[in-house]
Amino acid sequence: MNSHLLEVSEYNTAGYAPVVDFQAWRVAILNYIDELEPDQIDNFQCHNETDEVFVLLSGKCILFCAEVDDKNNIIDIISWDMKIHKTYNIKRGVYHTHTLSKDAKVLIVENSDTGDHNSPKIMIDDTVGYKLKKITSQLWPSS
Template sequence: MTSHLLEVSAYDAAGYSPVVNFQTWRVAMLNYIDELEPDKIDNFQCHNETDEVFVLQSGKCILFCAELDIKNNIIDIISWDMEINKTYNIKRGIYHTHTLSEDGKVLIVENSDTNDANSPSIIIDDTIRHQLVNITSELWG
């Protein structure tokens, strides 16, 4: 719904979609998508020019952040089992990924020009993927 007073947006499909763009910022929604199951995650991404804020709206979401060595190899994974209505600010330059429960919905706030050109990824192997599966199993049972 849009009027000259208010714009109301929603996104209920699978995956990520911007819902509001204004000047230098955007609000997006991330809903469960099977490619974010821990055994299917294939990369960690960072944003070189912006922090990124996550707010869990419903369901469950785990944020994974990677600590890297000097050669950009993942040496440790730190995880947060998000709580509903708390803000989680991933700082600029930190490699991260996430997994959501099937009812998971996350609000994301980031710079409007965040894209693949300023957000490099690290492709992960089965060893790292197995760690994500184990962390998820430990946190969610």
């Protein structure tokens, strides 16, 4: 193929992987991974320097956003059962996580320098973990 004209990428392994990095932006794919099962999620993450865009390509994904107080304690969780091909833009500084069905594939667009150094995490306790499981079972009762 003429790689100077077109680059074709795919990612079909469990978890997250960038597929295109160019200057200030990155496109990545997130596939199902066990650690994003509702009973295994252990943190919410935010990005201090960028918004982050999610597009569900296949399967199911619930996007969770945490409302936090001034000490970064989670006070509420808002969730969206993502619809295929709709764009979900998580604003900079919003703590979020997600759970995916086993057949899910999510496209992610973010700044290319997004990483642990500018994306703090809030570790969750059993109460928040219970809420994630409860929300998931309400949105996906047959799962």
